[in-house]
Amino acid sequence: MTDTPVLRVRDLHKSFAGIVAANNINVDVADGEVVGIIGANGAGKTVFVNMVTGYLKPTSGLIEFAGREITGIKPRNATGIGVCRSFQISQVFMTMTVLENLLVAVSLAGQDRRSLLLPLHSDERVKECERIMARYNLTEHREKAASTLSQGVRKLLDIAMAVVSKPKLLLLDEPTSGVSSDEKFGLMDLVVDALKEQGTAVLFVEHDMEIVRRYVDRVLAFYQGEIICDAPPDVTLRDPKVIEYVLGESHRPGVDRQAMEVGHA
Amino acid sequence: MIRSVFSDKTILWAFVGFAILSLIGTLLPNWVLNNAMFGLARGLAVLGLLLMWRTGLISFGHALYFGLGAYAVAMLEKFTGTTDIFLRLLAALIVAGGVGFVIGLVLRHYRGIFFAMLSLAFSMVLYGVLVKTEALGSTDGFSVSQTTFLGWRPSSKYPLFLSIIAICLLATIGVQLYLRSALGHLTTSVRDNEIRVEYLGYSVARAVHVKYVISCALAGVAGALIAMALGQVDPDSMVNWTVSGELVFITIMSGPGSVVAPFIGAITFEFLRTFAFEWAPHAWQLIVGGTLLGIIFFLPEGLWSLIRRLWTKKERRRDRYTSSAGARSA
Ligand SMILES: Nc1ncnc2c1ncn2[C@@H]1O[C@H](COP(=O)(O)OP(=O)(O)O)[C@@H](O)[C@H]1O
Numbered sequence: 060m061t062d063t064p065v066l067r068v069r070d071l072h073k074s075f076a077g078i079v080a081a082n083n084i085n086v087d088v089a090d091g092e093v094v095g096i097i098g099a100n101g102a103g104k105t106v107f108v109n110m111v112t113g114y115l116k117p118t119s120g121l122i123e124f125a126g127r128e129i130t131g132i133k134p135r136n137a138t139g140i141g142v143c144r145s146f147q148i149s150q151v152f153m154t155m156t157v158l159e160n161l162l163v164a165v166s167l168a169g170q171d172r173r174s175l176l177l178p179l180h181s182d183e184r185v186k187e188c189e190r191i192m193a194r195y196n197l198t199e200h201r202e203k204a205a206s207t208l209s210q211g212v213r214k215l216l217d218i219a220m221a222v223v224s225k226p227k228l229l230l231l232d233e234p235t236s237g238v239s240s241d242e243k244f245g246l247m248d249l250v251v252d253a254l255k256e257q258g259t260a261v262l263f264v265e266h267d268m269e270i271v272r273r274y275v276d277r278v279l280a281f282y283q284g285e286i287i288c289d290a291p292p293d294v295t296l297r298d299p300k301v302i303e304y305v306l307g308e309s310h311r312p313g314v315d316r317q318a319m320e321v322g323h324a
Numbered sequence: 325m326i327r328s329v330f331s332d333k334t335i336l337w338a339f340v341g342f343a344i345l346s347l348i349g350t351l352l353p354n355w356v357l358n359n360a361m362f363g364l365a366r367g368l369a370v371l372g373l374l375l376m377w378r379t380g381l382i383s384f385g386h387a388l389y390f391g392l393g394a395y396a397v398a399m400l401e402k403f404t405g406t407t408d409i410f411l412r413l414l415a416a417l418i419v420a421g422g423v424g425f426v427i428g429l430v431l432r433h434y435r436g437i438f439f440a441m442l443s444l445a446f447s448m449v450l451y452g453v454l455v456k457t458e459a460l461g462s463t464d465g466f467s468v469s470q471t472t473f474l475g476w477r478p479s480s481k482y483p484l485f486l487s488i489i490a491i492c493l494l495a496t497i498g499v500q501l502y503l504r505s506a507l508g509h510l511t512t513s514v515r516d517n518e519i520r521v522e523y524l525g526y527s528v529a530r531a532v533h534v535k536y537v538i539s540c541a542l543a544g545v546a547g548a549l550i551a552m553a554l555g556q557v558d559p560d561s562m563v564n565w566t567v568s569g570e571l572v573f574i575t576i577m578s579g580p581g582s583v584v585a586p587f588i589g590a591i592t593f594e595f596l597r598t599f600a601f602e603w604a605p606h607a608w609q610l611i612v613g614g615t616l617l618g619i620i621f622f623l624p625e626g627l628w629s630l631i632r633r634l635w636t637k638k639e640r641r642r643d644r645y646t647s648s649a650g651a652r653s654a
Pocket residue numbers: 075078079080098099100101102103104105106107
């Protein structure tokens with residue numbers, strides 16, 4: 060571990076026509092650290108991920124990756140320097156097979172741009188994809204079109220595609236949403252193991268507190284665009300503010316805020 | 325490299341098909357030969373549109389490049405007297421590719437109907453300029469002298485026919501190899517999910533631009549070949565929006581399934597139009613339009629799916645007792 064954090068965020072702010080989606084956000088993430096992000100719907104988790112990965116430009120503030128400023132970077136350049144992500148809704152090539160999806164990812168991750176003119180299905184690339192498919196339990200789905208996969212498998216594919224370039228920092232936006240509860244832990248086991256092996260620092264947005272407790276070193280709790288707590292899971296998950304503003308809602312979906320506050324009172 | 329070219333079934337069949345066509349060409353009467361040349365040349369432009377279509381984009385303005393290619397041939401002759409096929413094709417390639425590159429800088433940021441209509445608008449500008457400019461032949465255009473081959477002036481059209489076949493074959497092989505490459509697969513990737521392509525580190529705008537320039541160059545060469553086959557260029561049959569429409573029409577009729585489909589589609593279209601015009605001079609559009617409707621309803625993947633269906637049926641029959649593999653549906 061070095062002294063320079065892999066991610067350093069200072070005073071990040073984002074507003075959309077009056078709505079403040081991110082306010083005064085400060086975070087440091089060390090090499091290889093696994094950080095959970097929790098917060099109710101609309102708390103600003105996705106906006107945060109989007110800003111770090113260049114999908115949205117912050118209104119103000121600073122984002123540094125390994126000591127280098129990347130505020131407002133283009134997504135493809137973020138990927139180029141080692142900041143990758145997955146999406147809340149899987150972003151894969153729906154009409155292509157699992158193997159083809161991975162082949163495209165692998166070929167674009169390669170440093171040699173001339174090799175892009177070689178056949179996509181080169182032996183070397185297929186071999187690498189076979190390794191990835193074995194790693195992420197995708198082998199049996201190899202020839203299936205992505206559109207025919209279950210949510211869980213598609214999420215795995217999405218994540219596998221995001222990590223082929225061996226990023227230093229990976230942001231996963233709700234990797235287990237839409238995944239059946241018996242698949243969730245298997246998925247996270249696979250992903251976290253694979254990333255630990257690579258030494259990738261991970262931030263992931265998660266609603267399931269059991270998953271948060273099991274996998275993370277630290278939890279960031281978001282509320283109305285601000286981080287209201289940044290601490291290891293046993294501290295964050297016991298924090299009274301977090302219990303009131305975050306856990307209440309996400310633990311009892313469908314219960315609206317007013318009813319809950321009445322319940323607390 | 326050579327081995328990988330001929331291990332590709334599509335390329336092999338294209339080779340066989342074009343070879344047979346070139347032999348048949350020696351027997352054909354002149355009007356059929358002409359029609360075949362028009363069809364093949366148009367197929368070349370459609371091949372470019374197929375590349376765009378696979379990327380999820382339809383251009384309603386490729387007559388611009390078709391026309392630029394044709395006019396490059398005419399202007400080259402007017403100013404330098406050159407009638408050599410290589411110089412003519414080179415001029416068309418440079419002009420169409422160059423203009424395509426510049427216009428592509430704008431178009432690469434647009435999608436869907438905006439892309440289609442903007443490309444139409446650009447082509448209308450050229451049409452307008454040509455029609456209004458006396459020095460560019462105005463509505464009459466120019467006549468184009470017979471094509472020479474390094475100084476040789478053949479007495480029949482067959483050498484030109486053969487050259488067109490050779491160019492079509494080269495383009496088919498080139499596009500097929502391109503589509504099999506990693507870059508070529510970015511067609512489907514961009515159509516399916518631009519966000520993912522960007523997050524894999526590649527510029528979608530650039531991917532679109534490259535495909536656009538290739539399609540422009542192909543349309544330019546197609547226009548040059550038609551100018552040579554027809555012996556004349558004029559705005560209405562080369563640059564008008566109906567020409568763009570025709571190319572899109574043939575693209576849909578052919579289907580996106582294979583790089584040889586454009587040639588089958590374009591030749592079919594050419595003969596369909598000729599016969600329709602012959603039988604029903606006042607209702608030929610009705611026949612041509614009706615045919616397209618029929619194809620869209622019954623063969624949504626285009627004429628190509630008809631061929632593929634016959635093909636898989638044959639394979640299925642062969643496989644019936646050897647494996648239990650079900651037929652793969654489209
Ligand atoms: N592109 C956008 N335009 C306007 N408002 C947005 C945009 N993206 C997000 N927001 C707003 O920002 C807030 C935070 O959203 P988001 O980060 O998606 O929440 P979540 O924590 O559920 O991921 C919400 O109020 C949302 O409506």
